Amino acid sequence: GVISAGVRLTLKALTENTALLTSIPIEAPPSVIGRNTVECMQSGLVLGAAAMLDGLIDRIEEELGEKPTVVATGGLSKDIICHCKRDIVYNENLLLDGLREIYEKNN
Secondary structure, X not given: OHHHHHHHHHHHHHHOOOOOOOOOOOOOOOXXXXXXXXXXXXXXXXXXXXXXXXXXXXXXXXXXXXXOOOEXXXXXXXXXXXXXOXXXXXXXXXXXXXXXXXXXXXX
16 A cells, blocks of 8 residues: 555655665554664654644645545555544455455456
């Protein structure tokens, strides 16, 4: 999903061209304010992605004038949305279910 791609690209950008920064586990650190480089990177990646989603949902709600239903699917979504302040529904196979439904309608 979009979340997974964004987190992975950010991690790649942080580590690919730097000799001293290596790849890290994509998981939330014990606190927002990291106590070392790895925790700081994890905070930016995981908690930053969650904060970005919360901010986007706030703006969408403001523009629509009503509370939207937000659905996350696949990839790292489940690991990110549990850190969001907004309600987000998780459906692991939404894309595959939709493709199956299209296939069945056309056959």
